[in-house]
Amino acid sequence: MNAARERLAEQGEWRRLPLIGDARLRWLMVIGAVLYLVLALSTISVNWDRVAEGMSRGLNFLAAFTQPDFISRRGDIVNGLLESLTMTLTSTVIGVALAIPVGLGAARNISPLPVYLLCRGIITVSRTFQEVIIAILFVVMFGFGPLAGMITLAFATIGFMAKLLAEDIEDLDWRQVEAVRATGASWLQTMNHAVQPQVMPRLIGLSMYRLDINFRESAVIGIVGAGGIGATLNTSISRYEYDTSAAILLIIIGIVLLSEYSSSHVRRWTQ
Amino acid sequence: MLTLRAVTKRYPTGDLALNDIHLSLPRGQVMALIGPSGAGKSTLIRCVNRLVEPSGGSIHLEDTELTGLSSGRLRQARRAMAMIFQEYALVDRLTVMENVLSGRLGYVGFWRSFLRRYPKTDVIEAFRLLERVGLGHALDKRADALSGGQRQRVGIARALLQDPRLLLVDEPTASLDPKTSRQIMRLIRELCAERDLAAIINIHDVNLARQFADRIVGLRGGEIVFDGKPGELNAEILTTIYGEEDWGNEEGEEEDADSAVQVTPAPALAMGGGR
Numbered sequence: 001m002n003a004a005r006e007r008l009a010e011q012g013e014w015r016r017l018p019l020i021g022d023a024r025l026r027w028l029m030v031i032g033a034v035l036y037l038v039l040a041l042s043t044i045s046v047n048w049d050r051v052a053e054g055m056s057r058g059l060n061f062l063a064a065f066t067q068p069d070f071i072s073r074r075g076d077i078v079n080g081l082l083e084s085l086t087m088t089l090t091s092t093v094i095g096v097a098l099a100i101p102v103g104l105g106a107a108r109n110i111s112p113l114p115v116y117l118l119c120r121g122i123i124t125v126s127r128t129f130q131e132v133i134i135a136i137l138f139v140v141m142f143g144f145g146p147l148a149g150m151i152t153l154a155f156a157t158i159g160f161m162a163k164l165l166a167e168d169i170e171d172l173d174w175r176q177v178e179a180v181r182a183t184g185a186s187w188l189q190t191m192n193h194a195v196q197p198q199v200m201p202r203l204i205g206l207s208m209y210r211l212d213i214n215f216r217e218s219a220v221i222g223i224v225g226a227g228g229i230g231a232t233l234n235t236s237i238s239r240y241e242y243d244t245s246a247a248i249l250l251i252i253i254g255i256v257l258l259s260e261y262s263s264s265h266v267r268r269w270t271q
Numbered sequence: 272m273l274t275l276r277a278v279t280k281r282y283p284t285g286d287l288a289l290n291d292i293h294l295s296l297p298r299g300q301v302m303a304l305i306g307p308s309g310a311g312k313s314t315l316i317r318c319v320n321r322l323v324e325p326s327g328g329s330i331h332l333e334d335t336e337l338t339g340l341s342s343g344r345l346r347q348a349r350r351a352m353a354m355i356f357q358e359y360a361l362v363d364r365l366t367v368m369e370n371v372l373s374g375r376l377g378y379v380g381f382w383r384s385f386l387r388r389y390p391k392t393d394v395i396e397a398f399r400l401l402e403r404v405g406l407g408h409a410l411d412k413r414a415d416a417l418s419g420g421q422r423q424r425v426g427i428a429r430a431l432l433q434d435p436r437l438l439l440v441d442e443p444t445a446s447l448d449p450k451t452s453r454q455i456m457r458l459i460r461e462l463c464a465e466r467d468l469a470a471i472i473n474i475h476d477v478n479l480a481r482q483f484a485d486r487i488v489g490l491r492g493g494e495i496v497f498d499g500k501p502g503e504l505n506a507e508i509l510t511t512i513y514g515e516e517d518w519g520n521e522e523g524e525e526e527d528a529d530s531a532v533q534v535t536p537a538p539a540l541a542m543g544g545g546r
Contacts, residue, residue, distance in 0.1 A: 178322050179360035179426075183433055184349035184377020189384050193373050197364035 061242050068250055069243035073236065077248060080232030083146045084218040087228050091150045092211045095157025100203075102158060103165030104191065110169060110177075119162065126159025135221035149226030153214045160213075164206055165199065172198045201270040208263035212256055219252055272298045272469055273319070273437055278328035280314050280493075288314040290493040292328070296437075301463050301470045303484035303501075305477060307513050310490040312473040316439040319471070320352050321345060332437065350377035353430035355459070357442035359422040363415040367406065367425055370414050371397045374432030393432070400428040404458065420451035424458070431462060438463065438470040444479060452476070456483045477509065 008014065020026045070077070105111050105119030131152055138148040138155075172195065180194035222230015229248060236244040273296040280289040288311045296302055304312050317323035319330055321337060330337045335348055353374070361370045375393045376384055383389060389397075401407050404424035406417075414422060423443060430438060440459065444452035460483050463470050474480050480487055481501040489497030489512035496511050497504070506518035 173363075175356060175358065175360040176362045179354070179356055179429075180362065180373055180376065182320055182322060182349060182354040182439075183374050183429070184346045185373070185384075186346060186376075186381060188381045189376045192381075192385050193365070193369075193376065194362055197362050200364070 061245075064242035064246040065250070067243055068247035069241070070247045073232070073241070073244045073247075076232050076235070077229075077244075077251070080222070080229040080248075081251065084215065084222070084228035084230070087146045087149045087153060087218050088211060088215045091153035092157060092207065092214050094150075095154040095214075096161055096203075096207050096210070098154070099158045099161035099165060102162040103169065104195075106162055106166035107169035109172075109174070110191075110195070119166075123159050123163050123166075126155055127163065131156050131217045131221055132224055135224050135226045139225045144225045144227065146227035149218060149221050149228055152221055152226060153217060156217070157210055157214065161206055161210060165203060168199045168202045169195060201267070204270045205263070205267040208259070208266050212259035212263060215255060215259065216252070272296060272333050273471075274331045275315075275319075276329045276331075278315075278318060278325050278330060280311070280318055280323065281326045288493050289318065289325070292493075292495060294488065294495065294498075296469050296471065298436075298469055299463070299467045300486060301460060301472065301484050302486045302488060303480035304471055304473045304488050304490060305475070305480050305512060306490035308475075311493040312490055313441055314493075315490070316354070316441055316471055316473060319437075319439055320349055320354060322354075346377055350433055351435055352437040352439055353433040353435035354439040354441065355423075355426050355430050355443055357445045359419070359426045361414040361422055361425055361429075363413070365414060366410070367401070367412050367414055367417070368397065368410040370425055371401060371428045371432055374429040377433065397428070397432050400431050401425075404428050419447050420455065423447065423451075423455050427455075427458060427462070431466070436468060438468050438472075440470055440472040442473050442475065444474065444476060452479060459483075477504070 005014075018026065020029070102119045102122050105115045106123055108116055111119070134155055135148065135152040138152050142148045142151065176198065177190060177194040180190050185193060218226075218228045219230040219233060222228040222232070223234045225231070229252065233245060233248045236242075236248065273294075275292050275294040278289055278292040278294075279287075281287050292315065304315065306312050314323055318325040319332075319337070321340075325338055328338070332348065332351060337345075337348055340348055362373070365373075369387065372387070372389050372393065373384075374397075375389055379389060379393070398407065398410065401410060404427055406421060406424055406428070409417065409421070414425065417425065438459070443455055443459065447455060456479055459470065459472070462468070472480070472484065481504060484501055487497065487499060487501050487504055488495055489508065491512050497508050509518045510516065
């Protein structure tokens with residue numbers, strides 16, 4: 001095989017080695033994948049009448065964006081918004097505070113195996129379920145309203161932040177850690193002097209990012225009863241007040257853009 | 272003051288990095304540890320302060336047996352042996368002063384270090400050391416804003432602030448240019464003399480080792496294959512340490528380097544020719 005390739009290369013004949021050596025296996029896999037895709041698509045039935053009818057409803061909804069109504073439900077919108085912002089901020093602060101110890105524990109290079117497994121377990125549980133499912137559980141436990149929303153978002157924040165923080169810690173420059181340990185620093189001092197300076201910019205960046213995820217999620221989980229602007233949005237849609245819905249969506253877009261801009265600014269500043 | 276008996280290190284991967292090392296270092300001696308990459312030089316000095324746990328043998332620093340210490344006692348023992356690193360290992364995002372003061376971490380409690388409220392005497396000593404290494408003006412700069420030579424000076428100041436009795440130096444000149452390398456080695460040498468410190472210096476550059484050490488130990492494949500005075504190092508011994516190579520050039524260089532140290536005050540030139 002190799003000798004033959006060398007002889008061919010001598011004569012100027014050279015092709016890149018294929019990823020899968022056996023040509024039959026290669027083609028079998030390609031044909032199999034295409035066949036599956038075709039069969040799968042053919043099982044999805046489309047009701048064209050329903051699509052045609054729905055188009056006009058969708059257009060109504062979009063048309064509402066040309067004349068959003070901020071005024072008639074002003075009180076509801078302001079209340080929902082304040083509730084959402086409160087929920088977002090408190091849940092991010094609580095979530096990040098709890099995620100830091102979990103993240104330290106879930107970094108294999110600084111934690112002993114039992115602690116590592118426990119913390120990875122916490123992360124897995126928190127990340128397994130989508131916010132909406134957790135929100136349904138907490139709404140059942142704590143009743144309708146922003147308390148359930150706040151706990152949901154804090155819980156989801158733990159998994160997200162701890163996982164990314166742990167990965168960042170596992171990638172850090174180990175020499176700096178060794179140097180601080182070699183001075184006789186205790187574990188806490190090593191964390192504070194060698195690990196924290198290295199991961200702080202990322203921790204701040206991720207917290208800002210999570211803040212804006214939490215705001216967006218607060219709009220979603222409101223629909224299942226966890227309070228905030230999502231509840232207001234849900235009410236307006238079910239009342240067919242699309243102009244109010246449009247106003248709410250525009251406000252959400254504005255706030256997300258604002259937080260996007262400020263978080264990139266903060267990240268540049270912390271480098 | 273430092274004694275290694277039958278020290279062995281086998282990594283979990285199965286590699287035997289150190290095999291039955293016996294070594295003793297008297298007070299105030301500067302010892303260079305030479306050998307090819309992978310010979311176990313770094314492992315040896317990391318075993319002394321237990322950044323790497325030796326798998327067997329015993330290590331005594333004065334009257335303290337280091338291998339069996341609990342983490343609290345180890346922390347105390349580490350104060351007495353300061354380490355200087357290859358590529359400096361400063362904490363990049365901390366300032367120069369914070370890096371130097373981290374030499375006191377073994378002495379102060381967590382809250383003091385967390386709030387950066389070090390005792391006044393520590394701050395005075397830290398600044399004195401910074402001035403001694405010529406960086407008093409840079410105290411509030413971030414460590415990653417300094418040049419290579421400057422960073423290594425900060426690393427040296429941090430090590431000395433520990434008030435150690437032993438210096439463990441890991442490839443101090445590996446990423447420095449020849450001139451800066453010599454300045455750094457000379458600085459380490461002077462500081463050892465001033466404070467009567469013993470030092471183990473891992474070094475790749477045989478000429479620097481010859482010029483700045485009192486004693487040279489050659490390591491190959493985790494075993495000591497040479498232990499003697501710098502003058503005893505010849506082509507034959509270099510072959511035992513590093514393997515077959517034309518060492519003739521090096522030997523001629525040795526005489527140059529020696530005379531350069533003793534007679535002419537321009538050693539950097541002789542060095543440049545050796546490269």
